[in-house]
Amino acid sequence: MITGSQCRAGRALVEVTRGKLSVRSGVDEAVIEGFERKLQEPEPEAIAALQAALEALGAVFIDENGGGIGVRLKFTQSEGRRIARLESEGGIVASDRVP
Template structure:
């Protein structure tokens, strides 16, 4: 699953506000804020909705490679 740090990083890369990402993922802004701060314990389905919204907007989530999980922008044409 994705981490709060990945969510914040992906959102920042894309220039999305919390409100925009929350709307795209079908969440309240408060819920997304709590998830990003690590003060919520979201369901797997909630994290999946956030991940799909961010991937649709143009990021790829990178699995842990010894230095921790990451996120990057998609290459053009992907």
């Protein structure tokens, strides 16, 4: 599950307001603000809905992997093809592309 900081950063990366995220996720705007400002911890279902909505908009959440948690944008199709070609993977980066 994502943290409030990841939610705030993901929202900034995909350039969506709290209001628009509220509409897309079904989570009240005040709950989103409290979560991002670390004032309250929403129900797990609300956090999952926020994460799903941000991922649908192009955010990729990075779990703790020794370097810390984070968020980044998905690769575009052309970036995915370029990376695959440069890395000589022999395939296309399918799960990491925005349509």
